[in-house]
Amino acid sequence: MAWTSKDISVRVIDKHEAVIRDVLAARFPSIRFVDSAEAASGLKVLMSFRPPEDEPLNGYDWVHAVGAGVDHLCAAIGDPERAPVITRTTGRMGEQIGEFCLGYALAYLQRMATRRALQENEDWNKEAAAPRYAFDAQVAVFGTGSIGAGISGAFRALGAEVTGYSRSGSPRQGFDHVLPVAKFGLAKSPDVLVLALPATAETEGLVDGEVLDQLNDALLINVGRGSTLDHDALQRALSKGQVSHAVLDVFEAEPLQAGDWRWSHPAVTVTPHVSGLTLPDDAANRFCELLEAYLDTGEPPVSVDIQRGY
Numbered sequence: 001m002a003w004t005s006k007d008i009s010v011r012v013i014d015k016h017e018a019v020i021r022d023v024l025a026a027r028f029p030s031i032r033f034v035d036s037a038e039a040a041s042g043l044k045v046l047m048s049f050r051p052p053e054d055e056p057l058n059g060y061d062w063v064h065a066v067g068a069g070v071d072h073l074c075a076a077i078g079d080p081e082r083a084p085v086i087t088r089t090t091g092r093m094g095e096q097i098g099e100f101c102l103g104y105a106l107a108y109l110q111r112m113a114t115r116r117a118l119q120e121n122e123d124w125n126k127e128a129a130a131p132r133y134a135f136d137a138q139v140a141v142f143g144t145g146s147i148g149a150g151i152s153g154a155f156r157a158l159g160a161e162v163t164g165y166s167r168s169g170s171p172r173q174g175f176d177h178v179l180p181v182a183k184f185g186l187a188k189s190p191d192v193l194v195l196a197l198p199a200t201a202e203t204e205g206l207v208d209g210e211v212l213d214q215l216n217d218a219l220l221i222n223v224g225r226g227s228t229l230d231h232d233a234l235q236r237a238l239s240k241g242q243v244s245h246a247v248l249d250v251f252e253a254e255p256l257q258a259g260d261w262r263w264s265h266p267a268v269t270v271t272p273h274v275s276g277l278t279l280p281d282d283a284a285n286r287f288c289e290l291l292e293a294y295l296d297t298g299e300p301p302v303s304v305d306i307q308r309g310y
Contacts, residue, residue: 006030007042008291013052014066016280020047023284028291046084047287049278051076060084062301064290066283068093068147068276071199071225074309086304087290091282094150097196097223100275102134102154104247105192108219109134132191135159142181142207143196143224145310147276149174151194151223163190167202181206185214192219199225200309209233215242223275226251231262238267249275 009032012020024031034040037059046052046060049067057063058078065073065088077083107113109132118125137160141148144164152162152174161176169180193215197203208230212220220243222229231252237243247269248262254273262268290301304310 008032008045009034009040009042010045010047011035011037011040011052011060013046013048013050014280014283016066016283019280020066020284023281024288027288045287047283048073057084058082062087064283064287065089065304066280067278069198069225070304071309074304074306077306080306083306085300086306087287087301088304089278089283089286090146091279091286093276093278093282094147094153096150097147097276098150098152098154100249101151101192101194101221101223101247102158104221104269105137105139105155105219106134108245109137109191137161137191138188139163139192139194140165140184140190141175141194141196142184142228143198144172144175144178145196145198147223148172148194148196151196155192160192163187184211189214189216189218192221195220195222195224195228197224197228198310199227202308203228205230207233209236212237212242217241217244219243219245219247221247221249223249226254235261235265238265243267245269247271249273 010024011034014020021033036055037044044060045062045064047064047066049065050072051057056078057076062085063073068088068090070086070088073086111129111131115129118129135158139155139160139162141151141162142165144166148164152164155162164172164175164178165181165184166178167181169178172178195207204227206228212233215237234243234246238246245267249271250273256262256270262270294301
């Protein structure tokens, strides 16, 4: 069916709802805003990061995630035969997360914490304070989508060699090399391992003891999903020096509970899921781009693979 903007109803569930509505209304003045699928008509659209608590997703034709992760939405699909199209927002998230990872990697390679401790002790120890360099670093990134590419771009800008790892190992622009995850460990340990994997049945616990055993004195950064990393195996890898420091921005359950060992471990940095924050303009503009293409061509936007979860 050929839709026009007059035939579109949108429900927005987000803390930046007012901003998103303003952008949509400016681009498509005839869009109707509703508070449920039942109140909608024509093309029924939901914009949200998580499924609503008061109605099923299957009442909508299209669900646009206001963030990059869609695992919560995919898991909430009731009847797959009546599943809506699901799209997502990445915007400049690859750049944001790349900057986050590079910042912590530079602090690690430049031994910032060591230098602070030496200063506090009035200890002129040039050997302990001597840096390593990003331009000499080997970086591995698990996940070669748009976010993984953004991470790779940040490191490559400083001369690091970046190898991406994915299920297939298919070449992807923005990486020096791309290999299948199954081949991780055939080369020497990277200096930095970044996890940028989505939460799916295939990635749950993927980075386990077998993977971590391939590391030697490496920095590990997880900015994907907490479920992809075996945290018990991480604790063992930290004790054995395979991982010298871990920067964890995502966890199996969030917020991370008080008293969890990761809060107080001296070789763990905990951050509260801030490596990539969805900007409200990004969410609204991405949806508008997809909607404009849909109205022009009549072709539904390319959807997330619900079975894979990304």
